[in-house]
Amino acid sequence: MRIKEVIEILKGKVICGKDSLNTEVKMACGCDLMSHVLAFIKHDNTLLLTGLTTSQAIYIADAVNIKAICFVRGKQPVEETIALAKERGMILIAVDIPMYEACGRLYQRGLVGCSEYEHKG
Amino acid sequence: MGGYIKEVSWGVPNMSTKAKVSPTKTQELAYEFKVKDAMTAEIISVSPKNTMDDVRKLLQNERISGLPVLDRGKLVGIISIDNFIDCIMSGRIDEIVENNMTTKVESLYSDEPLIHAISKFDKLGYGRFPVLEHETGKLVGVITKGDIIKCLLQKLEINYHMEEIQRYRASHIFEDIKSDKTTLTLNYKIKGGDYKHAGEQSGYLKVNLLRLGISPPVARRVIVASCEAEMNIIIFSKGGEISARVEEDRIRVNAIDNGPGIEDIKKAMQPGFSTAPDWVREMGFGAGMGLPNIENCADEMKIDSKPGEGTNLEFSVFMER
Amino acid sequence: MKMKLTDIVTNLDLEIKAGHDLLDREVTGGFVSDILSSVLTHAESGNIWVTYQRHLNIVPIAGAKEISGIIVVSGRQLDKETLEKADEEQIPILGTSMDAFQVVGKLYRMGIRGSDENV
Numbered sequence: 001m002r003i004k005e006v007i008e009i010l011k012g013k014v015i016c017g018k019d020s021l022n023t024e025v026k027m028a029c030g031c032d033l034m035s036h037v038l039a040f041i042k043h044d045n046t047l048l049l050t051g052l053t054t055s056q057a058i059y060i061a062d063a064v065n066i067k068a069i070c071f072v073r074g075k076q077p078v079e080e081t082i083a084l085a086k087e088r089g090m091i092l093i094a095v096d097i098p099m100y101e102a103c104g105r106l107y108q109r110g111l112v113g114c115s116e117y118e119h120k121g
Numbered sequence: 122m123g124g125y126i127k128e129v130s131w132g133v134p135n136m137s138t139k140a141k142v143s144p145t146k147t148q149e150l151a152y153e154f155k156v157k158d159a160m161t162a163e164i165i166s167v168s169p170k171n172t173m174d175d176v177r178k179l180l181q182n183e184r185i186s187g188l189p190v191l192d193r194g195k196l197v198g199i200i201s202i203d204n205f206i207d208c209i210m211s212g213r214i215d216e217i218v219e220n221n222m223t224t225k226v227e228s229l230y231s232d233e234p235l236i237h238a239i240s241k242f243d244k245l246g247y248g249r250f251p252v253l254e255h256e257t258g259k260l261v262g263v264i265t266k267g268d269i270i271k272c273l274l275q276k277l278e279i280n281y282h283m284e285e286i287q288r289y290r291a292s293h294i295f296e297d298i299k300s301d302k303t304t305l306t307l308n309y310k311i312k313g314g315d316y317k318h319a320g321e322q323s324g325y326l327k328v329n330l331l332r333l334g335i336s337p338p339v340a341r342r343v344i345v346a347s348c349e350a351e352m353n354i355i356i357f358s359k360g361g362e363i364s365a366r367v368e369e370d371r372i373r374v375n376a377i378d379n380g381p382g383i384e385d386i387k388k389a390m391q392p393g394f395s396t397a398p399d400w401v402r403e404m405g406f407g408a409g410m411g412l413p414n415i416e417n418c419a420d421e422m423k424i425d426s427k428p429g430e431g432t433n434l435e436f437s438v439f440m441e442r
Numbered sequence: 443m444k445m446k447l448t449d450i451v452t453n454l455d456l457e458i459k460a461g462h463d464l465l466d467r468e469v470t471g472g473f474v475s476d477i478l479s480s481v482l483t484h485a486e487s488g489n490i491w492v493t494y495q496r497h498l499n500i501v502p503i504a505g506a507k508e509i510s511g512i513i514v515v516s517g518r519q520l521d522k523e524t525l526e527k528a529d530e531e532q533i534p535i536l537g538t539s540m541d542a543f544q545v546v547g548k549l550y551r552m553g554i555r556g557s558d559e560n561v
Contacts, residue, residue: 027543028543029541029542029543030474030542030543030546031476031494031542032475032476032477032480033406033476033494033495034319034320034352034406035349035352035406035407035409035410035411035414036410036476036494038345038348038349038410038414039410039413039414039417040516040541049543051475051477051480054317055317055318055321056316056317056318056319056320058320059318059319059320059321059323059324059348060319060320060348062320062324062327063320063323063324063327063341063344063345063347063348064341064345065341073484097556098473098484098556098557099474099475099546099556100471100472100473100474100492100546100550100555100556100557101550101555101556103474103542103543103546103547103550104472104546104547104549104550104551104555104556105550106543106547107543107544107546107547107548107550107551108547108550108551112543112544112547113540113541113542113543113544113547114541114543115516115539115540115541115544116540116541116544395497402478402495402497
């Protein structure tokens with residue numbers, strides 16, 4: 001699924017990375033726990049959905065090569081977070097809906113979670 | 122040429138070029154290039170008949186720590202701040218260079234590989250070495266640590282696609298690089314309780330590993346493990362250090378802190394077991410996955426920790442052949 | 443027609459870890475979060491709560507918000523103390539090896555919506 005489709009489905013706003021909206025993501029992970037992100041994201045092309053808008057989210061996401069982050073429930077990242085994301089060429093999106101809705105809608109449209117992606121191979 | 126590097130704007134290799142680069146590109150370059158490629162040919166020197174006062178003026182004005190002594194173009198000694206101090210201490214201020222210089226001079230040849238220079242700097246701890254021409258023994262230049270770094274930087278830049286990203290400041294990396302014949306060490310200091318920057322230092326390590334030509338899958342495993350180690354230092358201790366050694370066949374990382382130490386290492390290795398306080402979990406940390414995750418990422422791991430004595434976590438990721 | 447916990451258990455093939463006799467409860471909506479303060483602020487009574495967290499505190503939090511049940515994801519194991527507390531406080535806990543994204547996706551497909559769907 002391309003990021004621009006994600007934005008359409010979730011009625012999101014691009015915070016940065018608008019030149020890369022054709023980037024493809026193959027799976028999604030929704031979580032706020034940084035250690036979860038580190039432990040479970042094993043593939044590139046993963047979309048991270050989270051409510052954590054601080055710089056750590058960027059550092060940790062970068063460690064596992066996440067290229068796109070979607071902040072849920074109307075959370076807005078601060079300037080510093082955005083700057084760090086821009087430095088790393090990441091795409092940041094913000095949506096008003098809660099995590100549950102965001103995950104549900106994306107799943108309906110065919111995006112899978114990390115464990116399902118691994119089983120499919 | 123100064124002895125240290127100030128702000129250098131850095132870059133990140135183009136991530137889309139997944140072509141495999143041989144590991145430790147910097148080491149390759151250090152073997153490939155010669156001392157003459159990095160040295161300064163402009164030499165400030167004194168003769169054996171100069172006075173110590175002349176030496177004082179030069180050391181002060183040029184802000185250097187030592188001068189080669191040339192007698193009719195031939196290197197006969199080195200006069201340094203230490204010699205100068207000895208001279209003053211024994212009250213011999215009107216003395217001449219000849220009577221105070223060190224005659225046993227450590228030097229390098231212009232056609233030696235740069236790696237020898239790096240080795241020598243590390244072993245002897247001097248600030249600079251005179252460079253001699255092999256055939257004639259003539260002094261042809263001077264080389265400092267800063268010269269080597271500038272040279273390698275320039276060569277590395279030619280071999281990679283770079284995007285200038287201003288905020289990636291590289292100066293701190295080179296201050297922390299030590300090198301002997303076959304390894305390169307990168308050091309990162311971690312501040313305890315510094316949640317805001319959790320993962321930041323591992324990010325710098327990532328840039329450096331990729332820049333050194335470490336393959337992305339190997340670098341990824343090192344970085345994920347390093348991130349976990351960094352978080353542990355932040356959560357549990359007052360601070361520590363992550364030290365990554367690029368060795369011939371592996372990247373070896375030591376995460377050291379003076380924190381409380383791990384009471385039960387076996388328990389700590391269980392997924393989900395956490396001694397982190399609740400408020401830490403509210404921030405998104407402390408889910409108890411750190412050590413098990415490190416074990417998953419690394420090929421080898423060992424923990425040296427005793428309550429009250431801090432922790433030294435060491436893990437290694439083997440490089441691909 | 444409102445969904446019941448037992449429908450969810452069947453549909454998602456969940457493992458019942460606590461509250462075996464409470465599965466007749468109705469589910470008003472879904473909520474996914476690992477941050478307890480977020481649950482306290484946004485979850486609604488009767489919601490089914492999907493989380494990666496497995497420590498003891500999830501039980502009193504669920505009780506405070508009248509959560510109908512907790513689904514613990516990614517095969518996370520709960521300790522005896524937590525499960526006993528859950529039975530005591532009457533909070534059903536269901537387990538699965540699926541990750542949160544997939545669990546939420548399947549619940550959504552069943553028709554269980556998020557708590558502030560219209561936001």
